[in-house]
Amino acid sequence: MSVDLVGRRLFASPQAAKAEAVISLEDFHVIKMLPVGNPHGSYFSPTLNRLFVVDGAGGEVKVFDGTTFAPIGKITLTAGADGLAYNPSTNLIYVSNGGEGSGMEHAVLSVIDPVKMEKATDIEIATSGIEGVAINIDRNVAYVNLDEDDRAVALVDLGRHQVVAKWELPGRHRAKGIAFDKIRNRLYVACRDTKMHGSVVVLDATSGRAIKTLPIRAWADGIYVDQKRGRIYVSSGLGYLESFAIGPKDTYRPLPAVETAMLAKTMFFSPDLDRVFVDVPHVGEGTEDGASIMIFKPVP
Incomplete structure (x- = not known):
């Protein structure tokens, strides 16, 4: 998007x-x-x-x-x-x-x-x-x-x-989405590990050194950095928008996950609009299951 x-x-x-x-x-x-x-x-x-x-x-x-x-x-x-x-x-x-x-x-x-x-x-x-x-x-x-x-x-x-x-990348992490954090000189790589589990691998953007691995749900795709709040947003295909608060000295605190929809793994964060958009694909039959875009306002 x-x-x-x-x-x-x-x-x-x-x-x-x-x-x-x-x-x-x-x-x-x-x-x-x-x-x-x-x-x-x-x-x-x-x-x-x-x-x-x-x-x-x-x-x-x-x-x-x-x-x-x-x-x-x-x-x-x-x-x-x-x-x-x-x-x-x-x-x-x-x-x-x-x-x-x-x-x-x-x-x-x-x-x-x-x-x-x-x-x-x-x-x-x-x-x-x-x-x-x-x-x-x-x-x-x-x-x-x-x-x-x-x-x-x-x-x-x-x-x-x-x-x-x-x-x-360390372990068996399969890279999909990637985001660059200019302020902290870090890369956040959204990975798919198994059918149920994934990871965000944190890398030093100069040396490529692996710093930390953050557990998430499976089928991750989109990942973005919210510099205003110091957060990472990542969407998973298991129906959740997940986020982490970025702390000092490479500390990352998971925040409560927000429900989206199955296979809603494509996302876009606009810092100008201060909104997260999650793309929900068409699944099944009927209007309730039609394709849509969910819009979230980060808080506070």
Whole structure:
């Protein structure tokens, strides 16, 4: 998910609908459904007034006008295009693609120029897939979760366009989501361990040293840092939004979990709106089980 703060709109990716949903943040109705074969990551550029949506089916990034939502371009990548990360210091977009899903021996982090609406270059990464990307704008590096079977995080120099380090995770943690804590220089890696249990592995963002492992429920995906409150938010597919209070000297206190819904593992936290959005997929039949987005206000 992503937001347009000025236009008060939320963009979400209901995959089963094969569309990108444009939702009003004023009255929460669906403004428009944009045709996208297999929508994944998205980013709205307020300066360009353009919406960029990764289409895994077409192996491309679709670009829509932010006012009319008419398609205005597409950037061709490879099959299985998935996650998206935006670097505000360089105004570049990074999209994960390639790997096993496209019949390639390596994955690719493609660098997208949103002004020209074209691919600038590819960064090759030795893994069968990329699970998550977080960017450190001060060092101009990206932290990339490799395929979950690799159980590792790669450090990518975005200036040199190459991997400069690979940090293996302890135990049998399979990396999925990742968040960078600029204030504390920490990485929080959401991992899937078993069918019922998962972990948040805390790493030093400079050395990759494993500092602590925090138990969570299974099928984690999204993870974010709330700098205002000093908290970690992570969503699990077992139906809970979990959080930890970050204390001094790498201490982490679990807070009461909040119920969401089964398979609601995709989430988005907007510090500007001070809201957590949890994507609930369609399960079963009937309106009560239809796809929806749950919205939470952190307290206090």
